[in-house]
Amino acid sequence: MTRLSSYFLPxxxxxxxxxxxxxxxxxxxxxxxxxxxAGMWTFLPAGWRSHRRIEGIIREELDxxxxxxxxxxxxxxxxxxxxxxxxxxxxxxxxxxRKGAEHVLAMTHEEAITWHVAREIRSxxxxxxxxxxxxxxxxxxxxxxxGILRTREFxxxxxxxxxxxREGLERSYERHIAAYDRIFDxxxxxxxxxxxxxxxxxxxxxxxxxxxxxxxxxxxxxxxxGYAANVEVATATPRxxxxxxxxxxxxxxxxxxxxxxxxxxxxGLGVPPGALLKAxxxxxxxxxxxxxxxxxDHRLNEIKLAGALGEAARPAQADEVEALFASVPGFIGPxxxxxxxxxxxxxxxxxxxxxxxxxxxxxLRGVEPGRDFEPEWADVRSVEAGDTCPAGAEIRLEPAIEVxxxxxxxxxxxxxxxxxxxxxxxxxxxxxxxxxxxxxxxxLAAAVEQGADEQGISWPRAVAPFDVEVVALGKxxxxxxxxxxxxxxxxxxxxxxxxxxDRPRSAGEKFADAELxxxxxxxxxxxxxxxxxxxxxxxxxxxxxxxxxxxxxxxEAVSLWRELP
RNA sequence: CGGGGCGUGGCGCAGCCUGGUAGCGCACCUGCUUUGGGAGCAGGGGGUCGGCAGUUCGAAUCUGCCCGCCCCGACCA
Numbered sequence: 191m192t193r194l195s196s197y198f199l200p201x202x203x204x205x206x207x208x209x210x211x212x213x214x215x216x217x218x219x220x221x222x223x224x225x226x227x228a229g230m231w232t233f234l235p236a237g238w239r240s241h242r243r244i245e246g247i248i249r250e251e252l253d254x255x256x257x258x259x260x261x262x263x264x265x266x267x268x269x270x271x272x273x274x275x276x277x278x279x280x281x282x283x284x285x286x287x288r289k290g291a292e293h294v295l296a297m298t299h300e301e302a303i304t305w306h307v308a309r310e311i312r313s314x315x316x317x318x319x320x321x322x323x324x325x326x327x328x329x330x331x332x333x334x335x336x337g338i339l340r341t342r343e344f345x346x347x348x349x350x351x352x353x354x355x356r357e358g359l360e361r362s363y364e365r366h367i368a369a370y371d372r373i374f375d376x377x378x379x380x381x382x383x384x385x386x387x388x389x390x391x392x393x394x395x396x397x398x399x400x401x402x403x404x405x406x407x408x409x410x411x412x413x414x415x416g417y418a419a420n421v422e423v424a425t426a427t428p429r430x431x432x433x434x435x436x437x438x439x440x441x442x443x444x445x446x447x448x449x450x451x452x453x454x455x456x457x458g459l460g461v462p463p464g465a466l467l468k469a470x471x472x473x474x475x476x477x478x479x480x481x482x483x484x485x486x487d488h489r490l491n492e493i494k495l496a497g498a499l500g501e502a503a504r505p506a507q508a509d510e511v512e513a514l515f516a517s518v519p520g521f522i523g524p525x526x527x528x529x530x531x532x533x534x535x536x537x538x539x540x541x542x543x544x545x546x547x548x549x550x551x552x553x554l555r556g557v558e559p560g561r562d563f564e565p566e567w568a569d570v571r572s573v574e575a576g577d578t579c580p581a582g583a584e585i586r587l588e589p590a591i592e593v594x595x596x597x598x599x600x601x602x603x604x605x606x607x608x609x610x611x612x613x614x615x616x617x618x619x620x621x622x623x624x625x626x627x628x629x630x631x632x633x634l635a636a637a638v639e640q641g642a643d644e645q646g647i648s649w650p651r652a653v654a655p656f657d658v659e660v661v662a663l664g665k666x667x668x669x670x671x672x673x674x675x676x677x678x679x680x681x682x683x684x685x686x687x688x689x690x691x692d693r694p695r696s697a698g699e700k701f702a703d704a705e706l707x708x709x710x711x712x713x714x715x716x717x718x719x720x721x722x723x724x725x726x727x728x729x730x731x732x733x734x735x736x737x738x739x740x741x742x743x744x745x746e747a748v749s750l751w752r753e754l755p
Numbered sequence: 756c757g758g759g760g761c762g763u764g765g766c767g768c769a770g771c772c773u774g775g776u777a778g779c780g781c782a783c784c785u786g787c788u789u790u791g792g793g794a795g796c797a798g799g800g801g802g803u804c805g806g807c808a809g810u811u812c813g814a815a816u817c818u819g820c821c822c823g824c825c826c827c828g829a830c831c832a
Contacts, residue, residue, distance in 0.1 A: 200765090202765095202766060202767095202782095203766075203767085203781065203782085203793075204766060204767050204781080205766095205767095206766075206767085206825095207761085207766090207767070207768090207825085208761080208824065208825040209825090210825080210826070225824090226825065227823085228825090256774080274832095276832065279831090279832065280830080280831090281831065281832085282832090297832075298832065300832080329831080331831070332756075332829080332830050332831070333826095333828095333829090333830075333831090334776085335774085335825085336828080340831085393832095407831090422777090435825085539819095570782080597832090602832095625832090661791095663790070663791060664790065664791090665789085665790060668790095695789090695790090695793085696790060696791090696792080696793065696794060697790065697791040697792055697793095698791080698792035698793045698794085699792080700791095700792085700793090700795045701792050701793085702792070702793050703793085714791075716790095716791055717790090717791090718791070719791085727789085
């Protein structure tokens with residue numbers, strides 16, 4: 191019997207001063223987690239119960255999808271990371287053992303699992319496989335933050351699929367989509383599956399599962415027509431700029447002394463920011479200097495730019511603008527540029543624009559792409575609220591927590607680690623891989639963020655630390671504690687896990703703690719209720735109370751609980 | 756890594772500017788009373804003031820260096 195009088199649940203009246211995010215404040219206050227250091231968190235018993243419930247849901251759904259659970263070490267030889275090149279990642283913890291041999295603490299397990307598969311898989315008959323684990327990940331985060339939202343050590347469910355070919359990978363990917371959809375539904379989250387950046391790894395496709403909430407570090411672009419993408423990769427049609435100046439026969443120079451920003455030029459010439467061209471001097475590895483142009487009221491999206499360029503790029507330094515671009519910082523523009531110009535699609539077809547003249551204190555007006563300069567076109571701007579999605583609906587932006595991701599790796603790891611098999615014709619081929627992650631603590635934090643109210647946490651039924659909290663009122667020796675214990679036993683027999691508050695505390699204190707902890711249902715047993723033959727039930731979400739007949743309280747409570755979200 | 760802030764009993768804070776040997780609320784312990792929305796009275800325990808060095812007769816307080824933590828940004832296979 192879990193009695194609060196002897197359970198390690200240290201609740202706090204006030205949150206720690208350094209806690210900002212709602213989930214951070216509430217998880218600490220409710221006694222579910224404690225901090226050990228920056229980005230290092232301990233799960234206390236009740237918090238770990240929630241964590242394990244999430245784990246259970248994930249395990250059920252992955253097993254249902256045919257995945258096989260296993261366990262890989264966190265401490266690994268550096269060699270395999272050297273082979274894939276990931277040894278160079280800054281976030282990777284590296285350490286030497288007493289003999290001086292180099293090791294790493296794994297941040298994910300692609301190397302290790304692929305190494306094993308390379309050794310054991312030989313024939314097309316051995317494929318496909320989906321393997322997974324729940325294991326700690328270690329990351330030397332530059333900035334841990336927001337309680338358990340971004341930590342240096344955390345438990346991840348990571349699965350890896352191994353297929354004969356691209357079509358097989360697609361099937362494994364689809365299986366994960368189906369499993370993930372069910373997992374996040376069962377966890378009671380509000381979530382979106384969004385198109386995501388494939389990153390510098392150059393994967394074949396990726397999605398992220400995003401749980402919207404104010405503490406989220408990511409932003410997702412959504413529309414009522416079902417469009418859903420991380421703003422890092424989102425594409426949409428912009429609103430046309432209002433009040434474009436008239437087109438001119440030819441571009442003409444205007445003096446803009448000291449006006450180096452969009453705002454200054456816009457004000458100085460009396461044209462809207464959308465009529466300006468914002469030019470970015472960029473230096474790429476392979477192509478050298480290029481100029482990227484977006485509308486003055488738009489923002490350059492560096493991830494989309496990297497995707498369009500097909501390589502990494504960095505902004506040019508001030509001195510490079512003069513040396514490499516033959517221009518002046520603050521006045522650079524595409525007309526007469528000495529380097530290749532990449533223009534954002536939103537600029538295409540516009541006339542009467544204003545751009546830097548590549549001469550100090552001078553801009554050009556009446557500029558027209560196609561006539562005055564011939565760019566390479568690309569979609570490189572960040573979408574904005576109010577844009578139009580491909581299906582024609584309005585885009586809105588929301589902050590969200592990334593709770594899971596799925597990634598088509600292709601042969602990124604199988605080739606360097608030589609994970610190959612012989613196909614039916616006896617030809618050696620690399621295994622096609624996918625990798626799929628879920629951050630358990632992030633699901634927990636997202637559930638808190640999305641369900642909390644003024645009183646505290648309000649758990650979705652499936653991930654609450656306990657299903658029901660039974661509060662026994664009155665002083666020691668009174669009948670209410672006995673009745674509460676009986677109720678507790680009956681709930682347990684019906685398969686509902688309860689927590690019994692048997693502490694010698696005031697009613698107000700117990701109610702406040704119960705609402706802070708946020709179990710979906712609270713049952714209150716007091717002297718008055720017993721005399722009236724009643725038990726009070728409070729549904730945490732909404733805090734609506736009702737009375738149940740004492741004789742049948744457990745059964746009634748169980749039925750009530752089953753209907754909760 | 757750049758910018759900002761904080762570090763004083765378990766938690767939240769005051770004291771620091773203007774140096775004189777540490778205080779408040781909550782929590783905790785004992786006793787009595789109280790018991791359906793964070794009780795009352797009485798008594799009590801607990802702090803090398805993040806660390807080191809310096810200035811001074813004397814440092815929580817002034818100076819320097821270091822450490823830790825938080826927030827914003829950069830970063831985040």
